[in-house]
Amino acid sequence: MNIGNDDDNNKKNMELELSSRFDKNTKGPVKNMCLGKSVPAKKQPDLEMVCKCYDDGCKNIEGEEKKKLFDNFYSLDLNAQGSFPFNKKYPDNQVLYKYYCRVFKKEFPNLSFRRPRTDTCKTCDKYACVIKKDKNASPAVSDELQLHHRKAEKAQTILKGDCAFSQQPGSDTCTITKDLEKVLFVPTLTHSDMYYMRQLSVYNFSVHIADTNEAFMCVRNEIEASRGSNKIMSCLLKVLNSNVTEKEKLNIWCDNCTGQNKNRVEIFLMLFLTSIAVFTEITMKFLVSGHSYLPNDRHFAQIERRRRLKKCFVPEDIEQLIRDTRSIQPYKVVKMEPTHFLNLQRDADSLISTTKLSISTLSQIRVTKDNPGYVFF
Incomplete structure (x- = not known):
């Protein structure tokens, strides 16, 4: 055993420790060693400086975003991490990100950051790109964008007014909204081979009755029927034949999908239902493209959340999932059979011509019993 070597090493370490406590210049002990005292905590900067730094970060917002089109929301490109420039701008006054977030939540309780949208309006995106590319763009571009937003807001206001009017006692108008959900695939499996395999597509067409807040879900798979206009109208006719209303007038709200x-x-x-006196007047109204937020979208969101928690292997599992999605006033599932689909396309092509109607630019279409064969827009 090298006992002598260990003693020498311990002696050298002790000499180094003692020598570090004395100043080599004065041959005396080092001053302000703070032996036996706690180290003072790091002093954080005052809140004014933190808030000022946050405001500097928010100045990066450009164009229409600076006007806060949505109240109490900042730019989509800006977040708490992006508005934290202390380390670069103030290198001598470091601030922890955790402290900065705490100040932000306390001093700005009414501000938050909106999640990026995935389904945006192409018109809004086009005008936003023009404004962002050329900051000195003509005011006409901003005016067109503002006019587009006002049209979308006006359509939503009319939709809410129609829904409220149809719920009033004594109202003679029934308001419905209709929309098609995105494709649902079965079976829901997790192994990697399913990525390369084709799955069965299930279609869900929703009809929301504003009078009673009921929702009908017409479900079928791709083997039984496709997603064409003939199949969609057959689903709508099936729902209307379910005694959903006894009112004389009908308002139909939908998106601009041609x-x-x-x-x-x-x-x-519409002409057929008014000619046989099912309704005396039918008005179909369209929301602005890109801003077609219908009550059906809320139903679809609930179904998607439920679908993440349950695996569906056959179309019947999708139907049961829709029934179990909402416990209060559950959705009414309509199982569409091949016999339910009518050939309306053949008669429509032979009797109606929309060449001079310019149907793609219309905001509403109205037909009445008193004027059979006439379309008002």
Whole structure:
């Protein structure tokens, strides 16, 4: 055993420790060693400086975003991490990110950051790109964007007014909204081979009755029927034949999808229902493209949240999932059979021509019992 070597090493370490406590210049002990005292905590900067730094970060917002189109929301590109420039701008006054977030939540309780949207309006995106590219763009571009937003807001206001009017006692108008959910695939499996395999598509067409807040879900798979206008109108006719209302007038709200809504098949169905006196007046109204937020979208969101928690292997599992999605006033599932689909396309093509109608630019279509064969817009 090298006992002598260990003693020498311990002696050298002790000499180094003692020598570090004395100043080599004065041959005396080092002053202000703070032996036996706690180290003072790091002093954080005052709140004014933190708030000022946050305001500097918010100045990065450009164009229309600086006007806060949505109240109490900042730019989509700005977040708490992006508005934290202390380390670069104030290198001598470091601030922890955790402290900065605490100050932000306390001093700015009414501000938050909106999540980025995935389904945006192409018109809004086009004008936003023009304004962002050229800051000195003509005011006409901003005016067109503002006019587009006002049209969208006006359509939503009319929709809410129609829904409220149909719920009033003594109202003679029934208001419904209709929309098609995105494709639901079965079976829901997690292994990697399913990525390369084709799955069965299930279609869900929703009809929301504003009078009673009921929702009908017409479900079928791709083997039984496709997503064409003929199949969509057959689903709508199936729901209307379920005694959903006994009122004389009908308002139909939908989006601007030409293949599903703006077509001669739907006009033919409207003329047919008024000619046999099911309704005395039918008005179909369209929301602004890109801003078509319907009550059906809330139903679809609930179904998607429920679908993340349950695996569906066959179309019948999708139907049961829709029934179990909402416990209060559950959705009414309508199982569409091949016999439920009518050939409305053939009669519509032979009787109706929409060449001079310019149906793609219309905001509403109205037919009445007193004027059979006439379409008002």
